[in-house]
Amino acid sequence: MRSLSRRRFLEIGAATSFLALLNERTTGAQSTPEPDSVVVARNGTPSELASGAVRSLGGMDSFVGAGDVVLIKPNASFSVPPGTGANTSPEIASTVARLALEAGASKVILTDHRINKPGPLTVQINGLREAAEGCGGEFLVLQQESDFETVDLNQARTLTKVEVAKAYLESDVLINLPVLKHHDATGSSVGLKGLMGLVYDRTVFHREGLDATIADLSLGIRPNLTIVDATKTLMTNGPRGPGEVIEMGKVVAGVDPVAVDVASMALAYSLGYQDFGIDDRNAYVKIAGELGVGDSDPSSVLARTFEVDVKEQIGPCPPSTRKGAIPAWTPYASLSVASVALGLAAMVYDRRRTRDAK
Amino acid sequence: MPSSTPFDAMSRRHFITTVGAGAAVSIMGASLARASAKEPVLRPPGAIDEDAFLSLCARCGRCIPVCPNSALRLQGPGNGLQNLMTPKLVPSKGYCIMPVNGCQNCIKACPAKVLQPISLEGLSSSQFSSRLKMGTASVDTRICIPYALKQPCLACKEICPVEGAITTKGGEGKGPGATVRKPVFNNDVCVGCGACENACPTTPKAVTVSSKGAKRTQWRA
Numbered sequence: 001m002r003s004l005s006r007r008r009f010l011e012i013g014a015a016t017s018f019l020a021l022l023n024e025r026t027t028g029a030q031s032t033p034e035p036d037s038v039v040v041a042r043n044g045t046p047s048e049l050a051s052g053a054v055r056s057l058g059g060m061d062s063f064v065g066a067g068d069v070v071l072i073k074p075n076a077s078f079s080v081p082p083g084t085g086a087n088t089s090p091e092i093a094s095t096v097a098r099l100a101l102e103a104g105a106s107k108v109i110l111t112d113h114r115i116n117k118p119g120p121l122t123v124q125i126n127g128l129r130e131a132a133e134g135c136g137g138e139f140l141v142l143q144q145e146s147d148f149e150t151v152d153l154n155q156a157r158t159l160t161k162v163e164v165a166k167a168y169l170e171s172d173v174l175i176n177l178p179v180l181k182h183h184d185a186t187g188s189s190v191g192l193k194g195l196m197g198l199v200y201d202r203t204v205f206h207r208e209g210l211d212a213t214i215a216d217l218s219l220g221i222r223p224n225l226t227i228v229d230a231t232k233t234l235m236t237n238g239p240r241g242p243g244e245v246i247e248m249g250k251v252v253a254g255v256d257p258v259a260v261d262v263a264s265m266a267l268a269y270s271l272g273y274q275d276f277g278i279d280d281r282n283a284y285v286k287i288a289g290e291l292g293v294g295d296s297d298p299s300s301v302l303a304r305t306f307e308v309d310v311k312e313q314i315g316p317c318p319p320s321t322r323k324g325a326i327p328a329w330t331p332y333a334s335l336s337v338a339s340v341a342l343g344l345a346a347m348v349y350d351r352r353r354t355r356d357a358k
Numbered sequence: 359m360p361s362s363t364p365f366d367a368m369s370r371r372h373f374i375t376t377v378g379a380g381a382a383v384s385i386m387g388a389s390l391a392r393a394s395a396k397e398p399v400l401r402p403p404g405a406i407d408e409d410a411f412l413s414l415c416a417r418c419g420r421c422i423p424v425c426p427n428s429a430l431r432l433q434g435p436g437n438g439l440q441n442l443m444t445p446k447l448v449p450s451k452g453y454c455i456m457p458v459n460g461c462q463n464c465i466k467a468c469p470a471k472v473l474q475p476i477s478l479e480g481l482s483s484s485q486f487s488s489r490l491k492m493g494t495a496s497v498d499t500r501i502c503i504p505y506a507l508k509q510p511c512l513a514c515k516e517i518c519p520v521e522g523a524i525t526t527k528g529g530e531g532k533g534p535g536a537t538v539r540k541p542v543f544n545n546d547v548c549v550g551c552g553a554c555e556n557a558c559p560t561t562p563k564a565v566t567v568s569s570k571g572a573k574r575t576q577w578r579a
Binding site: 079115116117118121125184185186187202203204205206207209210211239240242279280281 | 426427452453455458459503504509510511512513515516517518519521526529532533534536537539553556557558559560
């Protein structure tokens, strides 16, 4: 009967090493957010989620200085009411605008190039003008050619020149504030796709190929911070809808525009929505990664993605190197000890049973 | 017969001028007649029956400047004498926003009441075409980017304010080109507002809106 107990010991040992290996994979992720992290805020109202996500990245003060002109780019180009997932939530837009003003911004401008004309009517229906003006900001509807200026895109592969909003060129800080949603043509639309809202002639994007041109554009327009509204997400029939809207209840934020897109798409993809995958769909993310705009590798992005429960969050998160923190190998060690103990217990039990049988 | 040379000289000049003028008029008339064989004009929303429209429209042009989306133009001489100076919807310039917010500016501005009020209240956008139908959109698949180049586009579907007027097909496959969705135009649901033609990025436009299938109203005082 001795051989049996040894085998069991080995079996338990093998299972434990497997578990420990798995555990090592999970503890490889960051345990607290750092400035280059992607933060996924959950468990709160849209306003709490937005401010919680920004707080986890070090607060708005680390992005906006005193006297800065801050340009916020929400999705505001569709004339559909709030809650349908086609535009950024007005509540989140006003929260971010308020945070920027509190951080000392001299001027906060929300802007987007309308798709549904006339522009003033569109931002009245979708509630974004009210969101901007309600907290001391302003809304600039981009629609005249004179609102734009041609810039060269160095390193671009397809789109070498593009007319970009003057408001962007004149601003000190750009906060991209897209909504995560389905898009029939590209697969999904998040931050990089949303930057098309700062461009005059979008038809050239459709003619030259959306994936290549969106990636090229990300070379020319670099947001300082990207905050993604994933509270109510349009999962089908985007970008205008109407389609299936899911209460995702999350806000994703980060400095790396590509990584934020990857992490946001993963939220929807993990629910089984194939169009949010990064393959032939959403190929612009991969191309932007190749152009060096940001990190497009899903595994490395997920390794530095950090989930924050805004209800538990008190103040800015402490840095990961603080003293007295439980070391990262703790779960590994405790599991190993537990497995050895379990193996010994099994051996003792076996011996006792064989002895009783005699 | 007295030698009345001045009259003779005049008559020759007169003859030549008259022949010239006659030729010019007949050429213009022929071209107008040929042009009048073109398809009917795409009218603003609420337009009455075409025959009645042509006889009652005052050609005053008051509907043109009130359009918030600059979608209306006066018909020039290129489409028959009877259509001259009548209003038309030009989707390449702008599109009708009645499906978006129920705008009736052109209808209210019309003194001849050839544009009759239309109420879309209580209808979902997919039912609008039962009351509002200016025309129908169609696609030329030889130019349309997803059909011809197998590249993603759908600028038309993105802008369409009417649910179900433009749906998609394809895109479920894997690999280059197989994930591209193509637009499908549903004639019964389309109201002919012209938004899709306005947004179409190709030159010439792959998506065009014609007055085909338009439902006209009856004139009321």
